Amino acid sequence: MPPTEARVAYNHRLRVYWEDTDAGGVVFYANYLKFFERARTEWLRSLGVSQQALRDDTGAIFIVGETQVHYRRPARLDDLLLVTVQPLDIGRASLVIRQQAWRCTGPTADPGELLADGDIRIGCVDALTFRPRRMPAVVLEKLSA
Amino acid sequence: MPPTEARVAYNHRLRVYWEDTDAGGVVFYANYLKFFERARTEWLRSLGVSQQALRDDTGAIFIVGETQVHYRRPARLDDLLLVTVQPLDIGRASLVIRQQAWRCTGPTADPGELLADGDIRIGCVDALTFRPRRMPAVVLEKLSA
Amino acid sequence: MPPTEARVAYNHRLRVYWEDTDAGGVVFYANYLKFFERARTEWLRSLGVSQQALRDDTGAIFIVGETQVHYRRPARLDDLLLVTVQPLDIGRASLVIRQQAWRCTGPTADPGELLADGDIRIGCVDALTFRPRRMPAVVLEKLSA
Amino acid sequence: MPPTEARVAYNHRLRVYWEDTDAGGVVFYANYLKFFERARTEWLRSLGVSQQALRDDTGAIFIVGETQVHYRRPARLDDLLLVTVQPLDIGRASLVIRQQAWRCTGPTADPGELLADGDIRIGCVDALTFRPRRMPAVVLEKLSA
Numbered sequence: 001m002p003p004t005e006a007r008v009a010y011n012h013r014l015r016v017y018w019e020d021t022d023a024g025g026v027v028f029y030a031n032y033l034k035f036f037e038r039a040r041t042e043w044l045r046s047l048g049v050s051q052q053a054l055r056d057d058t059g060a061i062f063i064v065g066e067t068q069v070h071y072r073r074p075a076r077l078d079d080l081l082l083v084t085v086q087p088l089d090i091g092r093a094s095l096v097i098r099q100q101a102w103r104c105t106g107p108t109a110d111p112g113e114l115l116a117d118g119d120i121r122i123g124c125v126d127a128l129t130f131r132p133r134r135m136p137a138v139v140l141e142k143l144s145a
Numbered sequence: 146m147p148p149t150e151a152r153v154a155y156n157h158r159l160r161v162y163w164e165d166t167d168a169g170g171v172v173f174y175a176n177y178l179k180f181f182e183r184a185r186t187e188w189l190r191s192l193g194v195s196q197q198a199l200r201d202d203t204g205a206i207f208i209v210g211e212t213q214v215h216y217r218r219p220a221r222l223d224d225l226l227l228v229t230v231q232p233l234d235i236g237r238a239s240l241v242i243r244q245q246a247w248r249c250t251g252p253t254a255d256p257g258e259l260l261a262d263g264d265i266r267i268g269c270v271d272a273l274t275f276r277p278r279r280m281p282a283v284v285l286e287k288l289s290a
Numbered sequence: 291m292p293p294t295e296a297r298v299a300y301n302h303r304l305r306v307y308w309e310d311t312d313a314g315g316v317v318f319y320a321n322y323l324k325f326f327e328r329a330r331t332e333w334l335r336s337l338g339v340s341q342q343a344l345r346d347d348t349g350a351i352f353i354v355g356e357t358q359v360h361y362r363r364p365a366r367l368d369d370l371l372l373v374t375v376q377p378l379d380i381g382r383a384s385l386v387i388r389q390q391a392w393r394c395t396g397p398t399a400d401p402g403e404l405l406a407d408g409d410i411r412i413g414c415v416d417a418l419t420f421r422p423r424r425m426p427a428v429v430l431e432k433l434s435a
Numbered sequence: 436m437p438p439t440e441a442r443v444a445y446n447h448r449l450r451v452y453w454e455d456t457d458a459g460g461v462v463f464y465a466n467y468l469k470f471f472e473r474a475r476t477e478w479l480r481s482l483g484v485s486q487q488a489l490r491d492d493t494g495a496i497f498i499v500g501e502t503q504v505h506y507r508r509p510a511r512l513d514d515l516l517l518v519t520v521q522p523l524d525i526g527r528a529s530l531v532i533r534q535q536a537w538r539c540t541g542p543t544a545d546p547g548e549l550l551a552d553g554d555i556r557i558g559c560v561d562a563l564t565f566r567p568r569r570m571p572a573v574v575l576e577k578l579s580a
Contacts, residue, residue: 017186018196019179019463023456023512024417029354030323030454034164037320041162045223051163052223064319068358074420077458078190078197127314130364164318168311168367169562174499175309175468182465209464213503219565222313272459275509307476308486309469324454331452335513341453342513368480368487 002102002111003084010046010085012039013104016075026074032116033067036099039083040120047142058136061127065094069118073103080104082111090143092134094123147247147256148229155191155230157184158249161220171219177261178212181244184228185265192287203281206272210239214263218248225249227256235288237279239268292392292401293374300336300375302329303394306365316364322406323357326389329373330410337432348426351417355384359408363393370394372401380433382424384413437537437546438519445481445520447474448539451510461509467551468502471534474518475555482577493571496562500529504553508538515539517546525578527569529558 003011014035022028044051055061075081082102089096097120102111124135135143148156159180167173189196200206220226227247234241242265247256269280280288293301304325312318334341345351365371372392379386387410392401414425425433438446449470457463479486490496510516517537524531532555537546559570570578 015183015186017179017183018457018459019182019465021458022453023458023460024351024353024453025458025460026420028454029357030320030327033320033323034162037164038160038162041160041223050223052221061314063314063364064361066358066360067319068356070356071354074353076197078186078195130316163312163314164320166313167308168313168315169308169496169498170313170315171565173309174502175465175472178465178468206459208459208509209506211503211505212464213501215501216499219498275461305473305476307469307473309472324452327454328450328452331450331513340513342511366487368476368485 003082003100008084008086010039010043012042012083012085014038014081014083016077016079016081018077021077024074026076027115029069029071029116032069032071032101032118035081035083035101036118036120037064039085039099040097040122043085047145049139049142054136054139055127059127060124060133060136060139062122063125063130064120065123066121067118069116071116073113073115075101075103075115080109081115087143088119090140092140093132094121095143096121148227148245153229153231155184155188157187157228157230159183159226159228161222161224161226163222166222169219171221172260174214174216174261177214177216177246177263180226180228180246181263181265182209184230184244185242185267188230192290194284194287199281199284200272204272205269205278205281205284207267208270208275209265210268211266212263214261216261218258218260220246220248220260225254226260232288233264235285237285238277239266240288241266293372293390298374298376300329300333302332302373302375304328304371304373306367306369306371308367311367314364316366319359319361319406322359322361322391322408325371325373325391326408326410327354329375329389330387330412333375337435339429339432344426344429345417349417350414350423350426350429352412353415353420354410355413356411357408359406361406363403363405365391365393365405370399371405377433378409380430382430383422384411385433386411438517438535443519443521445474445478447477447518447520449473449516449518451512451514451516453512456512459509461511464504464506464551467504467506467536467553470516470518470536471553471555472499474520474534475532475557478520482580484574484577489571489574490562494562495559495568495571495574497557498560498565499555500558501556502553504551506551508548508550510536510538510550515544516550522578523554525575527575528567529556530578531556
């Protein structure tokens with residue numbers, strides 16, 4: 001079912017450019033991980049979390065620990081995509097986010113076809129040592145609100 | 146001098162994500178070519194030219210023939226950039242576009258620091274043979290308007 | 291356990307360059323999908339299957355349908371990686387490949403630390419319609435040999 | 436004229452993979468900057484300069500200040516390329532490198548067609564401040580030998 005505002009935490013729209021495609025004439029599958037991350041970054045920003053500031057202020061960065069993605073239909077140059085962000089689990093040092101990429105179609109650019117979806121596990125680590133650490137309290141609060 | 150609407154044909158804003166950076170902690174220089182192209186694509190779209198439709202309808206695609214870029218200051222994660230598009234020369238089979246990437250700063254997100262700039266020469270070719278060809282008349286009209 | 295020739299079908303060595311890293315100072319996780327694909331491509335080539343020739347001759351291309359990857363330790367600029375290819379399942383229209391990326395260390399450049407591993411499901415489709423199709427018999431023979 | 440060992444400082448061979456191509460069916464032009472950099476990195480390594488070690492030991496990194504590239508013929512999936520490195524000018528804080536990408540053809544994989552060429556200006560900077568600095572003496576010696 002296409003996403004509605006009621007069912008996902010955040011929606012990010014993006015356009016497919018030449019850089020995203022491969023010689024198959026479609027979006028190179030690895031690039032959905034980039035699209036998913038752009039959406040997560042904007043979701044964090046919408047909650048007041050800037051990752052560069054987070055690192056500068058607390059020494060914490062988020063890293064991706066596991067990705068599981070299904071690639072269902074090809075996206076093409078000039079397609080408009082909607083990428084969703086839905087937290088499945090928010091722990092003290094890690095989180096799991098479910099994400100989908102939809103092709104927007106028609107005059108109202110509604111999400112019509114599911115192109116790819118997956119679950120992304122993210123951990124909070126120290127930027128210098130890459131050792132796991134608890135998320136800064138202020139971030140955990142914003143994510144749990 | 147920062148760009149004003151009077152002096153450039155098109156402005157495109159974009160955000161710097163993890164995917165754009167390298168281990169120097171800044172945007173990987175080759176990615177400015179991607180940023181420039183996103184801006185050119187949106188400029189064409191603003192003129193009513195969709196590159197996928199152009200190819201499907203006329204068999205023509207634009208390819209990049211030459212790039213000359215200066216990288217002046219580093220951009221960082223979460224920076225908001227403004228990328229300008231200024232046609233320098235529009236011929237029947239090729240065009241030259243001058244482009245700049247600025248960092249937007251302050252509460253009004255105005256372009257404040259020039260990060261990179263360059264000239265991009267683009268040619269129109271047949272999508273199958275890659276042989277140079279005239280731009281479709283409808284495209285040339287829109288570009289010259 | 292580090293890979294040995296007895297246990298994997300193919301080993302591909304590659305170097306980490308600036309283009310592969312991100313502002314965390316390590317390899318951007320999405321790039322392991324690229325590394326895995328380079329290794330699969332070289333594995334196919336070692337079996338006598340060139341993907342460009344396959345497409346030109348039969349109209350068939352391989353596409354990635356699903357990826358499941360664990361990112362375990364960060365790789366850094368200049369690291370030498372060994373990427374393994376181990377077919378888990380070879381069907382008539384799809385295959386599943388298990389892959390690992392190891393950091394090579396020491397004077398003998400042996401694989402020492404597991405950096406990332408995952409399972410990649412690949413399908414054979416028609417290059418024009420993206421509809422699933424059986425692999426050309428000559429390819430299936432080479433993969434099953 | 437195709438390169439010979441007598442006329443260039445270093446030759447690097449690489450293969451074109453799916454990740455390098457775009458929907459035009461050919462190598463995405465921005466990726467020649469990556470190919471050029473891989474060749475420069477291996478050239479430096481051949482002289483005994485590891486960039487990660489350079490940074491760890493001296494705090495110096497090389498950054499690209501200017502690129503000027505002509506894209507002459509398209510490269511395709513599975514093509515084998517030879518990328519040349521020819522220093523034009525080696526200063527105390529910067530260098531200019533001329534580079535070419537050739538398609539290797541025939542049973543001997545000799546460079547046959549020039550695909551892209553350009554000049555790359557590189558500067559030595561402090562990794563933390565990005566301010567220009569002299570190259571460490573040991574590096575300058577190796578480059579000038």
